[in-house]
Amino acid sequence: MKLMVSKCGHSLCENCVENKFSKGVGYCPTCNTELKKSGFRYQIFEDPFVELETDIRKRILKDFNRKEQDFDSLDVYNDYLEMVETYIFNLTNKIDVEETEQKIVEYKETNKEVINKNRGKLSNDEIFIEHLIDITICMKLNDK
Numbered sequence: 001m002k003l004m005v006s007k008c009g010h011s012l013c014e015n016c017v018e019n020k021f022s023k024g025v026g027y028c029p030t031c032n033t034e035l036k037k038s039g040f041r042y043q044i045f046e047d048p049f050v051e052l053e054t055d056i057r058k059r060i061l062k063d064f065n066r067k068e069q070d071f072d073s074l075d076v077y078n079d080y081l082e083m084v085e086t087y088i089f090n091l092t093n094k095i096d097v098e099e100t101e102q103k104i105v106e107y108k109e110t111n112k113e114v115i116n117k118n119r120g121k122l123s124n125d126e127i128f129i130e131h132l133i134d135i136t137i138c139m140k141l142n143d144k
Contacts, residue, residue, distance in 0.1 A: 003043040009052030
């Protein structure tokens with residue numbers, strides 16, 4: 001049996017997803033969120049909460065991609081990192097979701113140029129880490 005995880009972070013077995021969502025839209029049996037079959041993917045981590053947090057973290061860090069050298073001081077950089085972690089925490093734990101999403105939209109609009117510039121420059125460490133993550137995911141999927 002393969003587990004799949006939805007965008008709301010709840011798990012269902014592959015057969016349940018096939019049956020419940022084969023006609024298009026359905027609802028999560030845990031939280032009643034409207035879902036589509038295409039909104040599910042195979043669960044990699046044992047804990048679905050970790051899956052949810054990982055997805056949110058990836059989405060947020062795509063745009064909050066500034067590096068230490070982009071800041072005038074370490075204190076300002078640390079404040080930035082704390083803000084990013086607060087957004088991730090809020091979204092993962094469903095705290096002030098609308099307000100947090102609005103702040104993210106505002107940040108993206110204000111910092112479009114910096115975001116696009118930084119998307120093009122991955123550090124060597126980031127390239128190596130992404131490679132390790134891809135290998136780990138492939139290994140976990142092959143084990144199922």
